[in-house]
Amino acid sequence: MSASSIEGGRPPGSVAPAIAVDNLECRYGDVTVLRGVTFTVPEGELFFVIGGSGCGKTTLLRHLIGLARPARGAVRYFGEDFTAAGRGERRRLLRTFGVLYQSAALWSSMTVAENVALPLEQYTPLSRRERQEIVALKLAQVGLAGCEDYFPAELSGGMRKRAGLARALALDPRIVFFDEPSAGLDPVTSRQLDELILQIRGALGTTMVIVSHELASIYALADRVIMLDREAHGVVAEGRPRDLAAASPDPRVRDFLSRDGREA
């Protein structure tokens, strides 16, 4: 959790952006999915990666969080090169961010509390009781107070997403990535999740990067977006969603951002 944005604590010396992506090229075998992707995300921003199906949103996310190695280019977190980092360095950098997967990806053989506690067990010197307290706090933050002992299979889709978010927040990361957070959720639950994202950003000042094509969420949450395109194999627009919808020179961008639902 970065407290600096809320109560004026001193940020560490540098003013490097939370995320800086430089000329990234993503390839699967011989197929180039994305090339020349460059953008930065300042700390505390709610940043969306948008685009139609198959445009490489999830591919970009997998490269950002280190599940795939870029063919070229670099990803930097707070000025530190993640792509070229050695093993130890990389493990440390991995702790600067949390990820909420599309399916929540909770470990099914563990209770919700055990899911959230695992990163704490791995990386913190806390005792069992202290871990339980942190777990309770995280679950309260996502609105699941008291649900410690449930197994993932006993939760609804929306609750599973919340539990996944609690796990992503467990180590108080400075950045959280979301892969299609509203996938598989009804509009009401989806809106509640959007509100939760805003609330957590407000409380903790966390930088959030959200991969999505849900216009309602994009308009409700995004400070800034980049739009990827399948034919262009890269970024076709960058800016605030309302500005892009009104004034983007690219018809693909205007078309994408101006379907029904923009007022939602």
Next chain:
Amino acid sequence: MSEVPTPARAEAVLEGDCLTVTLGGAWHLTRAQPAWARVRGERRPRTVRLRAADLERWDSSLVRFVHEVERWCREAGVACATEALPDPVRRLAAQLAAARQAHVAVDHGGNVLTAIGLAATGVWRQTREFADFVGECTLSAAGAIRRPRRFRWRDCLAEMQQCGAMAVPIVGLTSFLVGLTLAYTGAIILRQFGGDIWVADIVGLSMFREMGAVMTGIVLAGRTGAAFAAELGNMKTGEEIDALETLGIPAVDFLVLPRLLALTLMMPLLAVYANCLGILGGMLVASTVLDIPASAYWVEMQTIIGLSDISAGVIKSLTFGVLVAVAGCLRGLQCERSAAGVGRAATSAVVTGILLIIVADAVFAVLFHVLGI
């Protein structure tokens, strides 16, 4: 990150009855934090006042510390003043205190009597499900006989390749070694009576009547039964089986019957092959260790093996094929929708398959004895 952060600090100063605790430095979950018991020491104040000074980055570890102080104060009947702390810290500490109250314990265990009751009804339910499933398979097979063109022959051939041809090396190796072991064991006794040549009878008869079918059955229960369960279990987890059912295609017709037929046809062929390899193993021991020529071994074996022995083995292996396939497919379809569920389904398929093989083998032993086969 690369900068060295100031360690988290909590310094307590006692002024009269009031213990003032000053919190400072960088608080991070992954680094060492002050412990309240040590900060307080043996002091027994009337009031604890928390304040922040030179507080840098902080996270949940600070919130937890504040919560611990508040809890101690409540339990010790000491007043706790947190007004001097930053608002977000106080808000989160209050949220944590409320969350600790909200914890609803869910009991996933249970007492012994409940466990026994559940196990008993579980056995009854499983037996019924097994009978239901066998019934469904029978109806489905009858349907396929009436309309053979609708049967999934391509899937069936692919399964035959998987569970038949691909299993040839492992079945061959195990049977060869079983034949070899039988010959060595038989020779220990027969040598004492100068009856080395009867090794051929022992190996031949046990391979044809028992070991060929049983060994093949057990190998395929581990290899194919587990594969069926894992594959169908994974399909169930991914809602693929639901997708079939909503299209009006029964999973038994589409998925189970091709596998059942494939394994039932392949098992006897593999068993006959296993018999041959077992005999070869015996023959190798006989000719190298016991000095019995292969031709004499072959002639001696023919004096005891009759068509009834061969067909007894084939009938057994046909039955084992059905049992292993049914156990594998049933466990796959019963699978819970989780990764752990798929693992349990595969384990359960192997255990059920082997258990059914052993039970069926015992039934056959009694039956053949009564019928004089």
